[in-house]
Amino acid sequence: MKLTTKGRYSVMAMLDLALNESRGPITLSEISGRQDISLSYLEQLFSKLRKQGLVKSSRGPGGGYELAQEAGDISISKIILAVDESVDIRRCKGDGNCHGGHGCITHDLWTDLSGQINNFLESISIGELMKRRDMSDTKLCNNIQL
Secondary structure, three states: OOOOHHHHHHHHHHHHHHHOHHHOOEOHHHHHHHHOOOHHHHHHHHHHHHHOOOEEEEOOOOOEEEEOOOHHHOEHHHHHHHOOOOOOOOOOOOOOOOEOOEOOOOHHHHHHHHHHHHHHHHHOEHHHHHHHOOOOOOOOOOOOOO
16 A cells, blocks of 8 residues: 555645634645745645635635634545545455455455554544654654554
């Protein structure tokens, strides 16, 4: 399994948004500059996040994006799913056809692991991430490999 940049960048951008929400609406160019994420890529991601009700936008001077829910109510899993990312490590994606049309002998192991990963990501919110570490440096790490 590999969590792609789509999932990683979405989580980073949402955490950046949460960390700066006291300043009012945040522009994507601000997030882009702080996190070194392409502005056009952020626009694509935030379109999906908005459609899933995780962010809201305002136009005009002083406009930008804000969280549409409390940070404590937005799980990492919600963010990843909102951008059409999957953390399912099974090659067959649950179809059970990974070995010549049948389930492989380790299918149940990978099913259980995928469930554990999903439970873990569902149990952590943006609000919790904000509390877990010193966020004085708003340059967030994007070097994770799953």
